[in-house]
Amino acid sequence: MEAVQAWLAEFHDSPQTLRNYRKEAERLLLWALLERGKPLSSLTREDCLLYEAFLNDPQPRERWCGTKAPRFSPRWRPFMGPLSPASRQMAMLIINSLLSYLVKAGYLAGNPLALARRRTRGHQPLQQVERFLEHDQWQALLAAVEALPRDSERDLQHYARTKYLVALLYLLGPRVSEVAEHTMGSFRRVRERWWWQVIGKGRKEARVPVNQDLLNALSEYRRFYGLPPLPAPDESTPLVMNLKGTAGIGDNMIYRIIKSLVIQAAARLEADDPHQAEKLRRASTHWFRHTSITHQADAGIDLRHLQRNARHARLDTTGLYLHAEEKEWHEAMERHRLKE
Structure with a gap:
C-alpha cells in the first residue's frame, strides 16, 4: 500500500524505528x-479492539507464531x-500513529483507534499533563533570561547560573532533587558521546543523552x-553552584531562582496575552520536567x-505527554460551525 510506504x-x-514500525504495520x-x-x-472500532486482544494471544497459533526464521x-x-x-502498548501506539497519518493523507476518513474505549477499573478521571509551558511561554522565559541585568560581578554570576540552570532543566528533564544531589562527575563520555548518569526516583540508575546545546551551555558555565570546558570523570564540583562557585545549591534555592524568572517572563506576556501570562506565573520547577518531556514529544522524538x-x-505514563491527537481533535471541531 503506497500510503503505508509513505x-x-x-x-x-x-x-531501528523503521524496522519496528514496518513490523507492526x-x-x-x-x-x-x-x-x-x-x-x-x-x-x-470493533476491529481495533479485537486486534488488541489478538496481540495478547495470536490464534490460530500455527498460522501466526513460530521460531525466528528468515x-x-x-x-x-x-x-x-x-x-x-x-x-502490546507500544504496538497500539505505533498503529495509532499509522492510522493518524493515513487520515491526514486522505486514505482514511477517520482513525478508528482514536474512538476505542479504554478499559479501566472503575471510574478514572481524565488524565492529561497540563503543567507545562507552551512554546510561546518558553520563548518568553528564554527572553527573560537574556534580559537579566549584567552590570555587576554578582549580576554576571546570577545570569550565568540562571542561563545554565534553565538549559539543564529543559534539555535533561531532571527532577529538582536530582539537580541538587548530583555533581559534574555525573556527566560521562562514552564512545565520544556524552551522557548524564543519574540516580533517580527509587534510587534507580539511568542515563540520559546530552545533546550539543547542553554541552555548549555546560562549557560556557564552567568557563x-x-x-575546563568539560567535566573530568568523577569530578566532585556540584552540578549547579552558588554564586561564588564554592558549593552547591539545594532544592529551595533552585525553586527561588526559577520562580523569580517565570514571574519576570509572565510580565513580558501580560499585555498581549494575559491568559498565557497567568499560567506562566503558576509555573514551578517541576513544570520544567513536564515541559521538557512535552516539547521532546512535540519535536517528534521516538516514543x-x-x-x-x-x-x-x-509507556502509558509517557503517553500522557503526547498532545498531537488532542490538537487534531480540536482542529477538527472547527468544521462544526453555527453557519454553513
Whole structure:
C-alpha cells in the first residue's frame, strides 16, 4: 500500500524505528486480511479492539507464531508468541500513529483507534499533563533570561547560573532533587558521546543523552568559573553552584531562582496575552520536567527514546505527554460551525 510506504519513509533516517514500525504495520495488514477479510481502510472500532486482544494471544497459533526464521522462509511467522503488556502498548501506539497519518493523507476518513474505549477499573478521571509551558511561554522565559541585568560581578554570576540552570532543566528533564544531589562527575563520555548518569526516583540508575546545546551551555558555565570546558570523570564540583562557585545549591534555592524568572517572563506576556501570562506565573520547577518531556514529544522524538529520557517505568505514563491527537481533535471541531 503506497500510503503505508509513505508513512514508513518518514523514518528512513532511523533504521531501528523503521524496522519496528514496518513490523507492526505488516502484522496489522496481515491480520486484517487473513482474520477479518478486509483492507486497512475498512477497519472499525470493533476491529481495533479485537486486534488488541489478538496481540495478547495470536490464534490460530500455527498460522501466526513460530521460531525466528528468515523473512521469506516458509517457516517465517509474524509473532514468536503473545506480546507482553508493554509490547502490546507500544504496538497500539505505533498503529495509532499509522492510522493518524493515513487520515491526514486522505486514505482514511477517520482513525478508528482514536474512538476505542479504554478499559479501566472503575471510574478514572481524565488524565492529561497540563503543567507545562507552551512554546510561546518558553520563548518568553528564554527572553527573560537574556534580559537579566549584567552590570555587576554578582549580576554576571546570577545570569550565568540562571542561563545554565534553565538549559539543564529543559534539555535533561531532571527532577529538582536530582539537580541538587548530583555533581559534574555525573556527566560521562562514552564512545565520544556524552551522557548524564543519574540516580533517580527509587534510587534507580539511568542515563540520559546530552545533546550539543547542553554541552555548549555546560562549557560556557564552567568557563565562567575558570573550570575546563568539560567535566573530568568523577569530578566532585556540584552540578549547579552558588554564586561564588564554592558549593552547591539545594532544592529551595533552585525553586527561588526559577520562580523569580517565570514571574519576570509572565510580565513580558501580560499585555498581549494575559491568559498565557497567568499560567506562566503558576509555573514551578517541576513544570520544567513536564515541559521538557512535552516539547521532546512535540519535536517528534521516538516514543521509546522519550520513555527512556523521561525514565518512566510505564509507556502509558509517557503517553500522557503526547498532545498531537488532542490538537487534531480540536482542529477538527472547527468544521462544526453555527453557519454553513
